[in-house]
Every structure is written in C-alpha cells, then in structure tokens.
Amino acid sequence: MSISVDTFFLNPQFQGTLQSQIQQMIAEGILSGRFRQGEKLPSTRKLASHLGVSRITVTLAYTELLANDYLSSRGRSGYFVSENAPEPPPFEALRQNGDSVDWNRAIGRRYTGGDTPRKPVDWARYRYPFIYGQTDSSLFDHANWRLCAIQALGQKDFAALTTDYCDLEDERLVEFIVRHTLPRRGIVARPEEVLITVGAQNALWLTAQVLLTQRRTAAIEDPCYHALRDILTQSRCHLVPLPVDRDGLPPHAIPSETDVIFTTPSHQCPTAATMPMSRREQLLDRARELDALIVEDDYEFEMSFLNPPSPALKSLDRDGRVIYVGSFSKSIFPGLRLGYLVGAESFIREARALRASVLRHPPGHTMRTAAYFLSLGHYDASIRRLRIALKERREAMQNAIQANGLTIAGQGAHGGSSFWMRAPNGVDTEVLAEQLKPKGVLIEPGRPFFFGHDRPKEFYRLAYSSIPKDRISQGIQLIAETMSD
Structure with missing residues (x-):
C-alpha cells in the first residue's frame, strides 16, 4: 500500500531546516503508527513537487532515514517503511498536548454506566x-441470504440500493410486513402505520423519545430487558418498576399516574412468562381507564414450537393505544439490525421524523435483501x-x-x-x-x-x-x- 502524498505538509513554525522537518515528519508518522511497515512512500520527485522544495532536500531526508533503518530501498521500486522500523509506542505516549477540557462539566447528559452488560465478543x-x-451458524441459511443480497445488488434494484430514502423505507419490505408478518399476529395495519427501524432497541428508543418527557411516567416490568431500562433512564421520565408474577405484568399494580406501559406479554423478558388472555384484556382495560399507552415488545414469537403463539396484544386493541415492536434480528441474525414499529399514523409520523434526524433510514441494500429473503420463502x-x-x-x-x-x-x-x-x-x-x-x-x-x-x-x-x-x-x-x- 502506498502512503498518499497529501499526508505530508510543512509547518511554517518549525524551527530547523527543511530536510530535518521532512525527516521528522516521516519518523513521527512511523512512530505514531500512521505509516506501517512495508508501506511505500511517495517518490522524491512527487513529494518535492507537493511540498514546493527541491528534490535533493527530499532525497537527503530519505537517505538519513535509510541510514537509521526507518526506511528501506528496493532498487527502482522506491522507498518503503523498513521492516526493522521502530514499533509505535503506547498511544498515551504519543499525546503531545494535554486535555484542558473539563469533561465532567462539558458533558450535558451521560449515557454510560447503564445496566446493559457487554456480551463476550469471542x-x-x-x-x-x-x-x-x-x-x-449451522442454523443460518447463508446460501440463500447471499443469493438475495446479490439479487438486491442487481441493476433492477439500483434505485433501492443507492437512493437516499430520507424519511421513507423500502416499500417491498413494508408490504411484506403488512401483508404477511402482521396478519400472523392478528394485526391489521396500513403501510403508513409501519416504520422500519435499526432493530427492536432502536424502535424502543424512538418510542421513548416521542412519548416520554421528564413530567411523564413509564411503568416497566421487573425484571425486564436491561437495555429498555437504560433507554428509559436516559429519557429522564419517572420510572415505576412493577414486579412480574408467573403470568407477567399485573395490571392492578399499574399506578394511576402512568402514561406509558412497557410490556413483553407473549414472552416476558427474561422470565419467559406468557400473559394469559384474561390478563391481556385486563391490561387493555387498565390502560383505557388511565388513558395510557402500551408499548408491546413481541420478541421471539417465531420461536413458538410447543404451541401456537398467543395473539399479540396489539391484535386485541380496539382503541389504537398499543404500539407494537417487532424485529427480524433474533429470527434471521442479530447483526442484521432490522426491526419495525406499528402504531397510529400520527405516532409513526413523529417517530419517522425523529429517525430521519438521527440516521435518516436503515441501509437500502439491507432492507431490499431482507425483503427478498422474506418474500421468496427463505425466511419461513x-x-x-x-x-x-x-x-x-x-x-x-x-x-x-x-x-x-x-x-x-x-x-x-x-x-x-x-x-x-x-x-x-x-x-x-x-x-x-x-x-x-x-x-x-x-x-x-x-x-x-x-x-x-x-x-x-x-x-x-x-x-x-x-x-x-x-x-x-x-x-x-x-x-x-x-x-x-
């Protein structure tokens, strides 16, 4: 790999000769780790022209570095960073200037220190x-996913791959969710009521940002998905944890000041409790009584291999107060980071605008690949x-x-x-x-x-x-x- 000539520039305040400045510039690049062993330097003619100095000045600097084993010469091929060049020191040793910023005062809001543990990468x-x-990996259909990814790279899907969707999403993916995925959960929705997100966690974050303020109260299950609790803590809303029992969240325990209820009724996280139909009706009644909204995280409904899954809470909702969170990340693969929100059009409109201001939209190629994987039957x-x-x-x-x-x-x-x-x-x-x-x-x-x-x-x-x-x-x-x- 060649080192770009644009990497080099002269410092007008440098005290010393041009030759020593060029020599120091290259040595510092090697010591900092920016220039790696085996990388090719610009030719003496090209670097001299770029810096506006004589070629002999650059040649003398290279010769001195060659003598000190920072560089090596390979006949007519040019100069390279020597395999025997000094190893970069620890990063802290490279800091030339102190950090004078008081970051404890400068940081207005903190997002570190939450409960979400870091899973072992290895x-x-x-x-x-x-x-x-x-x-x-033995359960993932890599071959068909690869074929769908190649298909999504084709000329026919060039617009889907390259278009800036702004605040929109892949219409094929939304169509499949509306026509196939949601009906399996008993949910009827229009495309305007669906928003594609970067996984379920992004969907929960968007929901919390749109619905909650410092004056509003959210009720959550205890124990619950730790990332959700981190999200709600960061939103600065009033947070009320409600201990779950063998049937999940107890509706009678929801306090009267609650504005938003977060729940995992079909598969409580992490206890795996399934909320029975009678309690689901009670939860909807309680939310109606309080004029509260419900956010339903319907994760893992696809993993129902013992009995058919219970109908989603959203399917029982007659008031439009349930916001549904779904995801393909667990059922396809976690790194996919594709989820979706289903809710009233007015809510989705605000969530879409917030998504656009943060990340505009999920990658077009990922959405179109997923759309093919779903619609061609590979997902099922x-x-x-x-x-x-x-x-x-x-x-x-x-x-x-x-x-x-x-x-x-x-x-x-x-x-x-x-x-x-x-x-x-x-x-x-x-x-x-x-x-x-x-x-x-x-x-x-x-x-x-x-x-x-x-x-x-x-x-x-x-x-x-x-x-x-x-x-x-x-x-x-x-x-x-x-x-x-």
Whole structure:
C-alpha cells in the first residue's frame, strides 16, 4: 500500500531546516503508527513537487532515514517503511498536548454506566455457550441470504440500493410486513402505520423519545430487558418498576399516574412468562381507564414450537393505544439490525421524523435483501428449521437440568430459546459466571435484569440457541458441579 502524498505538509513554525522537518515528519508518522511497515512512500520527485522544495532536500531526508533503518530501498521500486522500523509506542505516549477540557462539566447528559452488560465478543470459542441472542451458524441459511443480497445488488434494484430514502423505507419490505408478518399476529395495519427501524432497541428508543418527557411516567416490568431500562433512564421520565408474577405484568399494580406501559406479554423478558388472555384484556382495560399507552415488545414469537403463539396484544386493541415492536434480528441474525414499529399514523409520523434526524433510514441494500429473503420463502423455511432445532435442544436441556438438580424459575409456554434459572440461596451468579469461564461455560447472570440497588443475585439465564445439542448435558453438569463446590 502506498502512503498518499497529501499526508505530508510543512509547518511554517518549525524551527530547523527543511530536510530535518521532512525527516521528522516521516519518523513521527512511523512512530505514531500512521505509516506501517512495508508501506511505500511517495517518490522524491512527487513529494518535492507537493511540498514546493527541491528534490535533493527530499532525497537527503530519505537517505538519513535509510541510514537509521526507518526506511528501506528496493532498487527502482522506491522507498518503503523498513521492516526493522521502530514499533509505535503506547498511544498515551504519543499525546503531545494535554486535555484542558473539563469533561465532567462539558458533558450535558451521560449515557454510560447503564445496566446493559457487554456480551463476550469471542463467545463462539467457548465450548458451552449458554448465551442468548447469538447466531448458530449451522442454523443460518447463508446460501440463500447471499443469493438475495446479490439479487438486491442487481441493476433492477439500483434505485433501492443507492437512493437516499430520507424519511421513507423500502416499500417491498413494508408490504411484506403488512401483508404477511402482521396478519400472523392478528394485526391489521396500513403501510403508513409501519416504520422500519435499526432493530427492536432502536424502535424502543424512538418510542421513548416521542412519548416520554421528564413530567411523564413509564411503568416497566421487573425484571425486564436491561437495555429498555437504560433507554428509559436516559429519557429522564419517572420510572415505576412493577414486579412480574408467573403470568407477567399485573395490571392492578399499574399506578394511576402512568402514561406509558412497557410490556413483553407473549414472552416476558427474561422470565419467559406468557400473559394469559384474561390478563391481556385486563391490561387493555387498565390502560383505557388511565388513558395510557402500551408499548408491546413481541420478541421471539417465531420461536413458538410447543404451541401456537398467543395473539399479540396489539391484535386485541380496539382503541389504537398499543404500539407494537417487532424485529427480524433474533429470527434471521442479530447483526442484521432490522426491526419495525406499528402504531397510529400520527405516532409513526413523529417517530419517522425523529429517525430521519438521527440516521435518516436503515441501509437500502439491507432492507431490499431482507425483503427478498422474506418474500421468496427463505425466511419461513429457516424458521421451520430453527424451531425443530430449538425443540430438540430444549428437551435436551430440560432433561439435563432435571438430572443435575438445577431449578427452573421460568420457561416459555410456547417455546422460546432460553430458561430462566434460580441458583440456591447464597449463590452469586456473577461470581459463578466468572468461575465457569475457564471451564468453557458461559451463562448470563440475572442481576442486570432487575431494578434498584438491592437486586437478587441468585438468578441467571441459560439459552440454548447458540450451543449444539450434544454439548448441552456436559455443560449443565459443569454448572451444577461448580455451583456445589
């Protein structure tokens, strides 16, 4: 790779000769790591012309660097950064100027320090990854996704690939969601009532920004999706956590001052509780009584392999007060980052305007590829394979849990991809997680899902979407043995 001549410029305030300035400029580039070993420098003629100096000045600077082993010469090919050039020092050593800004005062709002844990990037190297929300490559239809991506790159879809949608989205993807995805959840919607988002988390953020202010109150489940709690905390609204029971969120516990209710009725996160129909009706009645809105996160409804999924809360809504959040990130692959919002046209209009001001729209090629993958039937075929695999893994995990005397605290009535577990009293699952890592086992401690300071430490989540069936039994045994040590 060649180093661009535009990288070099002379400093009028430099004290010294032009030759020494050029020499120092190149040496600093190597020491800072900007110029890498083996990269080619501009020719002496080209650099001299660019800097407005004589060629002999550049040649002498190169010769001095050659003698000091910063550069090497390869016959008629020119000058290169030497393979023996000094290694760049640690980054902190390169700072020439101090940071005089008081960032504690300068930062107006903080977004760090939330509850959302960082999942191990190298989770796949662990032999027993009971980790939620990652893709098992053996279950992903890579071949057909690749074909759809190539099709989306074709001349026919050139506009979809290159157009700045501004505040719009891919009409083919929206059409599929309206005509095929939503009806399966009992939801009827027009294209104007659908907004494509960068995953469910982006959908929840947009919703919180549009609906909540510092004077409004949001009710959330406890425990709940930790990223949602971080989003609502950042919005500065009044936050009311409501402990869930075996049927999910209890409507009678929702306080009278509530403006927005966030819930996961079909598959409570993380306990996997399924809200029965009677309670769904009670929740809608309570929201109507308070004139409150409901935000329904309908994640994992596709993973219903034991029984058909319950109708979405949105399908029972007769007042238009339920805002529905869906996602393809869990059912296709997490890195896809495609989700959608369904709600009243006036709400979607504001959410669309906010999305446009932040990221304009999701990438056109991604939306069109997903539209092909869905409309050509690859998505449904992939979901069928996924359900079969998850059902087998769930059975293997349930048997292993029972055989090793572990305790299930919650499991999906219709399926899902994880178990909500409870360790014996006195066991800190965050400590347990660290003890298991050297043994090749990954689990998710439950503490981040809970609200407040005095959070339970004995809960944890075991997912079976990312671990092969034949490794489940041994992994569960390692968890039980470590827990009893």
